[in-house]
Amino acid sequence: MHVFATAGHVDHGKSALVRALTGIEPDRWDEERRRGLTIDLGYAWTRLPSGAQVAFVDVPGHQRFIGNMLAGLGPTSAVVFVVAADEGWRQQSSEHLAAVHALGISRGLLVVTRSDLADPGPALADGRSRIARTSLGDVEGVPVSALTGEGMPELLAALERLAAATPPPRTDGRVRLWVDRAFTIRGSGTVVTGTLGEGTIAVGEEVDLAGRPARVRGLESMEQQHDRVGPVSRVAVNLRGVGVSEVARGDVLVTPGAWRLTAVVDVRVEPVGGSERLPGGASQQRLPSQLTLHVGTTAVQAHVRPLGADAVRLVLDRPLPLVAGDRAILRDPGAKRVVAGALVLDADPPELRRRGAARRWAEQLARATGTPDLAAEVGRRGAMRVEDAVALGIPLPPTHSDEVAVHGPWLVATSALEGWSAALAQALHRRVAEQPLEPSLTAEAAVAVAGVPARALLPQVVHAAGLELVEGRVWVPGVRASLGAAESGLRELEERLAATPFAAPEQPDLDAWGLGRAEVAAAVRAGRLMRLDDGVLLRPDAPARAMRVLAGLPQPFTLSEARQALETTRRVAVPLLEHLDNRGWTRRVDGSHRQVVR
Template sequence: MQVIATAGHVDHGKSTLLRALTGRDPDRWAEEHRRGLTIDLGYVWTTLASGATVAFVDVPGHARFVSNMLAGVGPVPAVLFVVAADEGWMPQSTEHLDALAALGVRHGVLAITRCDRADPAAATAAARERLAGTPLSQLPAVPVSGTTGAGLDELRAALDALVRRLPVPEPDADVRLWIDRSFTIRGAGTVVTGTLPAGTVRVGDGLLLSPQDRPVTVRGLHCLDEPVGAASGVARVALNLRGVDAGDVPRGAVLLSPGRWRVGTAVDVRLSRFVDPLPRQLHLHVGAVALPVRVRRLGADTARILLPEPLPLRIGDRLILREPGRHRIVAGASVLDPAPPPLGRPRPGDPTVVERPRRAADRAAELAAMTDRPDLAGELRRRGLARVADLAAIGVPAESAAGHRAALAGGWLADPALWRRLGDELVDQVARHARDDPLSAGLPVAAARRTLRLPSPALVLALADGRLRVTGGRLTPPDAGTAAPGPVEAAVATLLARMPRPWAAPTAAELAGLDLGPRELAAAVRAGLLVELASGVVVAPDAPDAAVAVLTGLPQPFTLSAARQALGTTRRVAVPLLELLDRQARTRRLPDSRRRCPADRPAR
């Protein structure tokens, strides 16, 4: 299926044509029939000679209903642009053309209606002149009469050709369905309708309703008034939802694939067809939503738009900016960055590389070089670091990251130049830390993350991979030895010489007398000069072997008390010493808390 917006003439020239073309009435309200003009969106469809189905969204043309019109044309890829032969180009035709041009719609058919009332040549020439220089300049023109049926076959043929030209949307794309209508059906509950531009919706799917951020379930699905199990874009769909009331789903709400979209309240754009100076307070139209926004110009044709509520936008989305007081479209816009950095002067305390603010002038220069097409290398160059999932959520496909040389732990990607610089900085930091603090076990990963302003410890570990040693959450140079500083080695040698037995742990006073504090002891333990049994309890390196030799000679199994007496030591030493031997499998603790030395104990 393809979906086409029917825009242009204000009165029932459109409606009459659609009734003749489809056999269905696009005007749903009695008021529309009474007044002879379209007020709200109407939906009809037909099957063409090729077997293709085409659905039409009939949009109002009167200036008072432009918001309704924009809600209808926003999600569709093509237009049936209607101009009446007897009245020619009208003011509302210009506004519709401006909207379509701003949205980048370039496919369609020009229908010159009411050819039974006037020669279509003049209206066709006037329309061609107006369309010149816009994306719709090459539309095929078809004179037609909805009253007599003249030209209907030619129009159907032109629509068939149009459908063949339209790009085929990706059925596996992430779902983003802008809701243009919601209501309640007795016995079914909440029903919403919209134009599905891409992706697939199935009965039973779980979707996320935004901006409410509410999970909903698709109970039922209709496409062109027929129940279906699944529908792929482009398609007009009606979804029966579980988990929400119709009153909570206004026009402009949106259904999303969960976890696949980023919603934000700021977006950087490139302006097109804009008035200068551009007003700061405008209305933004995208999909079926209309919101009051604030606009801040950054460059000659770029701006930041601040939204009152979060929207799910992606790079390349097309927006319309409209001045509500004067009812005119003042600019089109294409999304350059739906997740822009904050504006402001970078501060020393800014938490991470990812969140680094930009000066407005620097950001303007960045935007000037950007396009509205996804660019992985460019995004990484500007952002420095980004998650693959976050890039996909703003329209940079995940598959473009496959095989990227800077694919890192935790799903992060980095700009190669930044990654090399961070790696060099980390190596320098670790070397400086080892030089300045020789007693340290190494630079903590957490400290390195803070210094480099990285958002995740996994990135520090990825930077260290192959360049540094990581032990116990600390980083050391790859060639760092385990030797303790000279003064520590001398103090430990004195300590060992004073020990009457290898397991005769010195007291705190004895350690203090040799200037062996906690950091010096830790350095000695790392160097293998001492064995730490517990905090502040250290013994000679051969203490485990010597203790096992004594314990093996005891009647097996033996108690803690027997071991303590045989070793001639206190519980302060005996308990952690036996626990160490348990861990080494050189003693085995029994259920009754006694121990035995295995006959085939492992050698140490």
């Protein structure tokens, strides 16, 4: 699939053009259709005569909705620029073209609409001349009339050529999906949509959305269900584990552990095409101290600190998954205009505290746009992704070196890996000595104490330290939680549950066995007990043993029937059945009956 964004002045026929191409109404709101004015992003798709699939992100043209326009333009790699023959180039035409140039979009097509109302020649010549001075360069121009159909076959042919000229995306990269819509479907839950530019999403896999873990429940593209969706695609992702109220446009769905969030980035400021607002040189000195950064579908406030002739540091009001090579737009919210484009040079820049540090760092950034030294750059950061090095133009070694090692998609400084592993080993051995009931660290805690820049690097650090990573926790080999005097009590409890698996102990039983809160927690972490809701303790194999009993009951069954078959109490049966429901092993049929899911 190819995903193209529309662009152009309000009321120049973008939505009518998309409608004529696809047969789909891109204006989703009643108010949009009533006013004949696109307010929010619209989506439509079609199949070209060659069989290629094309989706359109229809953006609003009115100046008041420029933020929505930028959200639609950000994730796409090609643009269909629309100018009306009877009105010609207008104010928002320039604003949209400035945004296209700021994002560095280099592939596009000029479409002159309403050619049945006026001679399209002047608008074609003027539009191509203006566009030629931007990142789009010399684009093809096609006059059409969505009303009469004149020029539509030529437009389809031009779209075929535009699609063929678009390079294939990476299907094996990490996922970064900028969310442009979030809504709920009854019976399915939360759904988010966006343009998938690289990587592949699959049903059942875990993702991270706005800092929250979630699981992909279903995938849809072009109204078709899929088990996997690759780039470039318009995709709707049905998620489990996140509420619709917790998600909004501008949030990002990413591969867990694959992205580092940053709130400080150094960028090269680039003048907008065809504009005299930034004449070059020290133009960024006139930038306001507060701007809005538009990247993907998100917009965040950014404090601007000048560094050098064309470099600034942006301090964002919230962290984002950005890397070197990303392109963004800087917009003045007061003047309501695009100020400049921004090319991310460093998403993990050093602190600048000493006098003259900003100037010296700006000089180093300028050199970094050439061919920086790999060992020096990775050594300064500790680790960096291979993609970031490529974006900075750093030549990569074919194999490990004494200074830099390649770990999957990461380049890691050998000295940094040694430092992280030593810090982790020291912290864990200290914990074993001080807290024998909890002699391990969670993966998150291990990352923090070792100073590892990304969770994805933790396995390498653990291995280098001679430790073990088991089910999300880091252990010293051969060391597990020691219950001391309470060990005999735990063995008695295990023996009782082996004989009567659903006879969960009461508090007096635990007290008699010397199993306090800390001892029980240690036994649960060690996998010797499992804790259900309401503090019910059973053996870890209890759910599987319960299923064997429940499968033998007439289906569906009631809570009372399940309780009697399991020879247990309501205190145990209620949370146990809810646990089985949550695992998808049983399901409710009505208010009082369940059945085993075969």
